[in-house]
Structure formats: structure tokens, C-alpha cells
Amino acid sequence: MSGKDRIDIFPSRMAQTIMKARLKGAQTGRSLLKKKADALSMRFRQILRKIIETKTLMGEVMREAAFSLAEAKFAAGDFSATVIQNVNKAQVKVRAKKDNVAGSLAKTFLVTTKLADFFFNCSPHHECHLCLFSGVTLPVFEHYQEGGDSYELTGLARGGEQLSRLKRNYAKAVELLVELASLQTSFVTLDEAIKVTNRRVNAIEHVIIPRIERTLTYIITELDEREREEFYRLKKIQEKKKQLRERTEKEIAQRLAALGPIAEPMNMLNEEADQDLLFE
Amino acid sequence: MPGRGKLIAVIGDEDTCTGFLLGGVGELNKNRKPNFLVVEKDTSITEIEETFKSFLARSDIGIILINQFIAEMIRHAIDAHMESIPAVLEIPSKEHPYDASKDSILRRAKGMFSAEDFR
Numbered sequence: 001m002s003g004k005d006r007i008d009i010f011p012s013r014m015a016q017t018i019m020k021a022r023l024k025g026a027q028t029g030r031s032l033l034k035k036k037a038d039a040l041s042m043r044f045r046q047i048l049r050k051i052i053e054t055k056t057l058m059g060e061v062m063r064e065a066a067f068s069l070a071e072a073k074f075a076a077g078d079f080s081a082t083v084i085q086n087v088n089k090a091q092v093k094v095r096a097k098k099d100n101v102a103g104s105l106a107k108t109f110l111v112t113t114k115l116a117d118f119f120f121n122c123s124p125h126h127e128c129h130l131c132l133f134s135g136v137t138l139p140v141f142e143h144y145q146e147g148g149d150s151y152e153l154t155g156l157a158r159g160g161e162q163l164s165r166l167k168r169n170y171a172k173a174v175e176l177l178v179e180l181a182s183l184q185t186s187f188v189t190l191d192e193a194i195k196v197t198n199r200r201v202n203a204i205e206h207v208i209i210p211r212i213e214r215t216l217t218y219i220i221t222e223l224d225e226r227e228r229e230e231f232y233r234l235k236k237i238q239e240k241k242k243q244l245r246e247r248t249e250k251e252i253a254q255r256l257a258a259l260g261p262i263a264e265p266m267n268m269l270n271e272e273a274d275q276d277l278l279f280e
Numbered sequence: 281m282p283g284r285g286k287l288i289a290v291i292g293d294e295d296t297c298t299g300f301l302l303g304g305v306g307e308l309n310k311n312r313k314p315n316f317l318v319v320e321k322d323t324s325i326t327e328i329e330e331t332f333k334s335f336l337a338r339s340d341i342g343i344i345l346i347n348q349f350i351a352e353m354i355r356h357a358i359d360a361h362m363e364s365i366p367a368v369l370e371i372p373s374k375e376h377p378y379d380a381s382k383d384s385i386l387r388r389a390k391g392m393f394s395a396e397d398f399r
Contacts, residue, residue: 059372063377079298083302095285095342145304151301167303170303185364
């Protein structure tokens with residue numbers, strides 16, 4: 001890729017200072033972004049581990065719930081058809097919260113490391129809705145109950161106890177699954193965020209900074225060359241002046257020799273013949 | 281910014297659906313369309329895929345629970361879903377216990393997997 005260009009700018013001392021400042025800024029920006037990416041990846045790995053744990057736990061919970069379903073079927077007969085027909089309104093719903101970061105961008109970056117420490121020790125998601133993390137909004141699911149139980153009368157004939165146990169088991173499973181869903185969504189969001197941040201870090205490191213450095217070297221070389229030109233010109237002028245001076249001295253010495261042994265400087269008062277004035 | 285309550289959709293075999301409906305997640309919306317699909321042995325893959333896509337398109341569904349063996353059938357549709365909401369969760373069924381290596385979410389983090397071990 002022939003991206004080997006530099007920023008077009010007139011080489012001057014001020015331009016040099018500006019470029020230096022910009023280089024400093026780019027380097028600081030890059031290191032900050034790298035820190036952010038590192039913090040995000042750490043959090044990412046934490047979440048991944050938690051997800052694996054929760055999923056295995058969920059596998060067990062589901063197995064238990066399925067077992068109690070079989071029990072209930074045995075006791076109460078086949079109620080699946082009735083259940084499916086009697087669907088009306090959902091009792092359990094979820095709310096998706098997106099938590100935003102407050103405050104200015106600069107503050108966020110400065111607080112990143114402190115925040116990171118704080119949130120590494122905080123248990124993920126289901127309790128704290130403060131799931132902000134260095135400028136990334138993470139969605140969180142919270143589940144809530146609404147309305148009455150539409151299946152209250154289902155097990156009335158027989159198997160009521162098994163059925164209520166079954167309902168409780170599945171309600172517990174639902175809670176666990178909601179938590180798992182929160183983890184998963186933040187996992188996906190974090191994944192994206194990490195990719196974006198890494199892309200930006202690489203861009204700064206491999207494109208922006210080299211470009212600025214190239215501009216800086218260009219300015220410096222131009223300035224040096226100009227100085228050298230000036231110097232050379234000065235030297236040349238001095239030489240010429242010296243030559244001129246030598247020549248005039250030689251001439252004066254010659255004239256002095258021609259005039260005679262003693263030569264007085266010219267006296268204006270002695271001169272008789274003044275040149276006539278133009279008007280007669 | 282909290283949204284209005286979102287539903288939990290279920291795509292599973294009869295037992296899974298019954299269980300979750302008893303848990304209270306089932307609902308029929310205004311057009312009498314349910315937020316769950318009971319998958320039997322003769323349900324076609326296209327139908328499953330259609331329902332999945334329609335669930336994705338509905339804005340009132342926050343989570344989609346799907347049995348893992350059904351997820352295998354429409355794996356390509358699930359992998360194509362990149363947004364964070366609705367969240368797609370794979371759950372085991374009675375015959376097929378949970379297999380983490382088939383989970384599409386975990387597969388995305390394949391690179392990190394070598395460092396993790398399943399506990």
C-alpha cells in the first residue's frame with residue numbers, strides 16, 4: 001500500500017511544534033485506547049467464564065425441571081394439550097435496560113482504571129444495574145412478574161402438588177435463563193466493542209503515528225536545508241565582500257605609490273579651481 | 281432507558297414448551313399469535329426457521345429459548361443473527377443433554393476457548 005505520504009504542511013518552526021504536539025497527543029491516545037481494550041478483554045474473559053458456569057448449572061436445572069414434569073405427567077395425566085390451549089397472557093416478562101455512562105469523555109478515560117478495579121470485584125449483572133464499563137453500554141435483562149397465574153386451576157383434579165412443584169421449578173429455571181441471557185448479550189456487545197477498540201488502536205499505531213513522524217522528519221530536513229542554504233549564501237557574500245575589499249585596497253595602494261612619496265589627503269580649502277557652477 | 285416488558289419466546293418440543301408455559305411465559309398477542317412454537321417430529325425446518333425469523337422481527341420479544349437439537353437444524357439462521365437483542369439461548373431437552381461445543385454463542389469466542397476448560 002502506497003500510504004507512505006505525509007501531511008502537507010508548510011515547513012516552518014511553528015509547524016514543527018504543532019506536529020510534535022500532535023505526535024504526543026496521538027501517542028497518549030493510543031496508550032489510553034490500549035488500556036481500554038485490555039480492560040474490556042479482561043471483563044470479556046470474566047463474563048465468558050461466568051457464562052460457562054451458568055450454562056452448566058442451567059443444564060442441571062433444566063434436567064431437574066424436566067424430571068418433575070415427568071412426575072407431574074405421571075400423577076396428573078397428560079395436561080400438555082390443555083396448557084397449550086389455555087395460553088392467554090404472560091406472567092413473567094423481562095425488561096431490557098441499557099445503562100449509559102455519565103460524564104465527559106475525558107473523565108471517563110481517566111476513571112477507566114479505577115472503574116475497572118471497582119467492577120472487576122462486582123458480581124455481574126443480576127443485582128447491579130450499573131453495568132457501565134469504560135464508555136460501553138451493556139444491556140441487562142431484569143425479569144418481573146405481572147398478572148395472576150393463569151394455570152391456577154390446572155392441577156385441581158389430581159397431581160396438584162406435583163404441578164405446583166413443577167411450576168416452581170420452571171419459574172426458577174426462567175430466572176436463571178434470564179440471567180444467562182443478560183450475560184450473553186453483554187458478551188456479544190463486549191465482543192463488538194473490543195473489535196472496534198482494537199481496530200482503532202491498530203489504526204493509530206500503524207497509520208497515524210508513522211504519518212506524523214514522517215511529516216516531522218520532512219519538516220526538519222526542510223528546515224535544515226534552508227539553514228544550510230542561508231549559511232552558504234552568507235559565506236558566498238562574505239567571500240565576495242572580502243574579494244572586493246582586497247581589490248580596493250590594492251588599488252588604493254597603487255594610487256598612493258603613483259602619487260609620490262608623501263601624499264597628503266586632499267584639502268578642500270587648498271583647491272583653487274572649483275568646478276564652475278552651472279549657471280554662469 | 282427501560283423498555284416495556286418484553287416476552288420470552290420458546291421454540292421447543294412439547295415437554296419443554298409445556299414446562300415453560302406453566303412457568304408463565306406464554307402469551308397470545310393482538311393477532312392471536314403465540315410467542316412459542318411446539319416442534320414435533322413432523323415439523324418442517326422451513327416452518328421452524330420462519331417462526332424464528334418472525335420472533336426476531338417482533339419488537340416485543342426479548343429472549344428466545346430454543347432446544348439445542350432444534351438449534352442445530354437452523355444453525356445458519358442463528359449464526360446470522362448478530363444483534364444483542366433478542367438474546368438467543370440454547371437449552372437442553374430431555375433426550376439431548378447440553379452440549380457446549382455446539383452452542384453458537386460460545387463458538388464465537390473460539391479463540392479464547394483453548395485457555396478455558398469446562399468445569
